[in-house]
Amino acid sequence: MATAGKVIKCRAAVIWEAGKAPSIEEVEVAPPRSHEIRVKIVATGICRTDDHVVKGFFPNINYPVIAGHEGAGIVESVGPGVTCVKPGDKVIPLIYKPLQNLMPDKTSRFTCRGKQIHHFLWISTFSEYTVMPDASIAKISNDAPLDKVCLFGCGFSTGYGAAINNAKVEPGSSCAIFGLGGVGLSVIIGCKAAGASRIIGIDINKDKFAKARELGATECISPEDFKKPINEVLVEMTGFGVDYAFEVIGRVDTELSQHAFISLLGWKLKDAIPKLVSDYMEKKFNTDALITHVLPFEKIGEGFELLYSGKSIRCVLLF
Structure with a gap:
C-alpha cells in the first residue's frame, strides 16, 4: 500500500489520565518494525475492561494510553520477518499478553501532541491504525464481516x-x-x-x-x-x-x-479464532444478537454511556 513505511496520521481515542473520558485525537502511528504488523481497524467493540482502563482500575497501566482490544481490521503493512499475514488480509488482533503497555522492545508506535502514547494489550483497537506484534494477530476469512466478528477478539471468545x-x-x-x-x-x-x-x-x-x-x-x-x-x-x-x-x-x-x-487465554488463539469465525459463517451459532448498538467511532463517549446504563450488550464502533 502507498502508506507502507510511512507515518500515518489518524483518529484515536486517547485516555490522557486515569478517570478522564477518552478524547478523540489525531495521532501519528509509526511503521511496523521487525515482526510487527500495522492494521487498519474497521470495527471495534467496547468492553467493560476498556472502562476499567478509563477508570484506572489496573495499577500497572501507564497513561496516556489508547485502549480497545475487541477489534477487526485489514493489514496495511508488515515489518521485516512477518510471514503469517500480508497486506490486504482480514485479521483479528489477539490478547496475547495481558496488560502490556508498550511493544516488546519497550517502545511505542503512537505519538500525539508530541507525547508518547502507550499501547494496551499490544493491540489498542481504539485507533484507526494500530501496530502489534505478529504473535498478536489471527488471519481470518476474507469473506468475514468485520463489524460482526470483531467480538471474537475478546467478549464472545x-x-x-x-x-x-x-x-x-x-x-x-x-x-x-x-x-x-x-x-x-x-x-x-x-x-x-x-x-x-x-x-x-x-x-x-x-x-x-x-x-x-x-x-x-x-x-x-x-x-x-x-x-x-x-x-x-x-x-x-x-x-x-x-x-x-x-x-x-x-x-x-x-x-x-x-x-x-x-478463559480467553485458554484458547490457542491463532488457531481457534479463525475456526470460530468459520463456524460463525457456517451458522453454527449466532453472535449477531450480542450487538445491540452500532455507532461511528467519534461517538465513543455515547458508547461508554450505553455500557454504564446497562442498555447495551455490545456497542460496536465503526471507523
Whole structure:
C-alpha cells in the first residue's frame, strides 16, 4: 500500500489520565518494525475492561494510553520477518499478553501532541491504525464481516471458551450463569452448543432476560426476587444444585471471582479464532444478537454511556 513505511496520521481515542473520558485525537502511528504488523481497524467493540482502563482500575497501566482490544481490521503493512499475514488480509488482533503497555522492545508506535502514547494489550483497537506484534494477530476469512466478528477478539471468545474449554460442559448437564452481559450471554451460547439441558441465567437486570432466552437460556431469575441466598434457590430449582456455575460479573460476593482473561487465554488463539469465525459463517451459532448498538467511532463517549446504563450488550464502533 502507498502508506507502507510511512507515518500515518489518524483518529484515536486517547485516555490522557486515569478517570478522564477518552478524547478523540489525531495521532501519528509509526511503521511496523521487525515482526510487527500495522492494521487498519474497521470495527471495534467496547468492553467493560476498556472502562476499567478509563477508570484506572489496573495499577500497572501507564497513561496516556489508547485502549480497545475487541477489534477487526485489514493489514496495511508488515515489518521485516512477518510471514503469517500480508497486506490486504482480514485479521483479528489477539490478547496475547495481558496488560502490556508498550511493544516488546519497550517502545511505542503512537505519538500525539508530541507525547508518547502507550499501547494496551499490544493491540489498542481504539485507533484507526494500530501496530502489534505478529504473535498478536489471527488471519481470518476474507469473506468475514468485520463489524460482526470483531467480538471474537475478546467478549464472545471469553464466554464461549469458558464453557467449551475451561468447564468442558457436558451434554445433558445443568448450568448457572451469573451476569448476563456480553460475556455471560456468550457463556450461554457455549453451554447450548455443548448440549447442556438446563441453562439458568441470573441477573438483577431483568431487561436482559429476553436476550438470554433467545440465545439459549432455559430459565432466568433475579436475586432480588428472593429473600434467601441465590445458591439455595438454585438447589431448590434443581434438587441438588447445578453441574457448572459461571461467575461473569467479577464480584467477590457472587460464587467465584476470576479474571475473564483466564478463559480467553485458554484458547490457542491463532488457531481457534479463525475456526470460530468459520463456524460463525457456517451458522453454527449466532453472535449477531450480542450487538445491540452500532455507532461511528467519534461517538465513543455515547458508547461508554450505553455500557454504564446497562442498555447495551455490545456497542460496536465503526471507523
